[in-house]
Amino acid sequence: MGKDIKKFVNLKFLKTINLGLMRELIERHAAGTDGFDLTALDGDAPDARSKLIEYFKGPAGNWPEGLVADLHRISELGDADGAAIGPAASAAGQCQPVYGNRSG
Helix, strand or coil: CHHHHHHHCCHHHHHHECHHHHHHHHHCCHHHCCCCCHHHHHCCHHHHHHHHHHHHHCCHHHCCHHHHHHHHHHHHHCCHHHHHHHHHHHHCCCCCCCECCCCC
Protein backbone atom coordinates (compact mmCIF):
# COMPACT_ATOMS: atom_id res chain seq x y z
CA MET A 1 0.00 0.00 0.00
CA GLY A 2 2.82 2.41 0.82
CA LYS A 3 4.47 2.08 -2.59
CA ASP A 4 1.20 2.73 -4.43
CA ILE A 5 0.48 5.91 -2.50
CA LYS A 6 4.07 7.11 -2.88
CA LYS A 7 3.67 6.80 -6.67
CA PHE A 8 0.57 8.99 -6.48
CA VAL A 9 1.94 11.59 -4.07
CA ASN A 10 4.76 12.52 -6.40
CA LEU A 11 6.41 15.80 -7.42
CA LYS A 12 3.83 16.51 -10.12
CA PHE A 13 1.02 16.10 -7.61
CA LEU A 14 2.75 18.19 -4.94
CA LYS A 15 3.64 20.94 -7.42
CA THR A 16 0.07 21.24 -8.72
CA ILE A 17 -2.21 20.53 -5.76
CA ASN A 18 -4.19 23.46 -4.46
CA LEU A 19 -2.43 24.37 -1.21
CA GLY A 20 -5.65 25.35 0.52
CA LEU A 21 -7.17 21.97 -0.22
CA MET A 22 -4.01 20.18 0.89
CA ARG A 23 -4.05 22.17 4.12
CA GLU A 24 -7.64 21.08 4.76
CA LEU A 25 -6.72 17.46 4.04
CA ILE A 26 -3.71 17.44 6.38
CA GLU A 27 -5.62 19.40 9.02
CA ARG A 28 -8.14 16.55 9.23
CA HIS A 29 -5.30 14.30 10.36
CA ALA A 30 -3.06 16.80 12.15
CA ALA A 31 -2.75 14.71 15.30
CA GLY A 32 -0.85 12.02 13.39
CA THR A 33 1.40 14.17 11.25
CA ASP A 34 4.27 14.39 13.75
CA GLY A 35 3.84 18.11 14.17
CA PHE A 36 3.68 19.10 10.50
CA ASP A 37 3.34 22.88 10.69
CA LEU A 38 0.10 23.66 8.88
CA THR A 39 0.93 27.36 8.85
CA ALA A 40 3.70 26.51 6.36
CA LEU A 41 0.92 26.03 3.80
CA ASP A 42 -0.37 29.57 4.35
CA GLY A 43 2.78 31.33 3.18
CA ASP A 44 4.75 31.59 -0.02
CA ALA A 45 3.66 28.84 -2.45
CA PRO A 46 7.18 27.62 -3.37
CA ASP A 47 8.12 27.38 0.31
CA ALA A 48 4.86 25.63 1.14
CA ARG A 49 5.41 23.13 -1.64
CA SER A 50 8.95 22.49 -0.39
CA LYS A 51 7.54 21.68 3.06
CA LEU A 52 5.01 19.28 1.51
CA ILE A 53 7.70 17.60 -0.54
CA GLU A 54 9.89 17.14 2.55
CA TYR A 55 7.00 15.70 4.54
CA PHE A 56 5.93 13.28 1.84
CA LYS A 57 9.52 12.14 1.21
CA GLY A 58 9.26 10.34 4.53
CA PRO A 59 8.02 6.75 4.78
CA ALA A 60 4.32 6.35 4.02
CA GLY A 61 4.14 4.14 7.11
CA ASN A 62 4.68 7.29 9.19
CA TRP A 63 1.70 9.09 7.66
CA PRO A 64 -1.63 8.98 9.50
CA GLU A 65 -3.79 6.09 8.37
CA GLY A 66 -6.72 8.42 7.62
CA LEU A 67 -4.51 10.67 5.48
CA VAL A 68 -3.36 7.66 3.46
CA ALA A 69 -6.98 6.55 3.03
CA ASP A 70 -7.97 10.03 1.82
CA LEU A 71 -5.03 10.12 -0.60
CA HIS A 72 -6.11 6.73 -1.97
CA ARG A 73 -9.61 8.10 -2.56
CA ILE A 74 -8.16 11.08 -4.41
CA SER A 75 -5.94 8.83 -6.54
CA GLU A 76 -8.95 6.68 -7.46
CA LEU A 77 -10.66 9.77 -8.84
CA GLY A 78 -7.61 10.33 -11.06
CA ASP A 79 -7.96 7.09 -13.05
CA ALA A 80 -10.20 6.52 -16.10
CA ASP A 81 -13.15 5.35 -14.02
CA GLY A 82 -12.82 8.26 -11.63
CA ALA A 83 -12.56 10.66 -14.54
CA ALA A 84 -15.84 9.30 -15.87
CA ILE A 85 -17.72 9.78 -12.60
CA GLY A 86 -16.03 13.04 -11.64
CA PRO A 87 -18.04 15.38 -13.90
CA ALA A 88 -21.35 13.74 -12.94
CA ALA A 89 -20.57 13.94 -9.23
CA SER A 90 -19.38 17.50 -9.59
CA ALA A 91 -22.55 18.48 -11.44
CA ALA A 92 -24.56 16.92 -8.65
CA GLY A 93 -22.57 18.95 -6.10
CA GLN A 94 -21.04 15.85 -4.56
CA CYS A 95 -17.37 16.61 -5.08
CA GLN A 96 -14.93 19.42 -5.75
CA PRO A 97 -11.82 19.41 -7.93
CA VAL A 98 -8.77 18.34 -5.96
CA TYR A 99 -6.01 19.80 -8.12
CA GLY A 100 -5.45 21.13 -11.55
CA ASN A 101 -6.66 24.52 -12.65
CA ARG A 102 -6.98 25.98 -9.19
CA SER A 103 -4.50 28.59 -8.00
CA GLY A 104 -2.22 28.05 -5.06
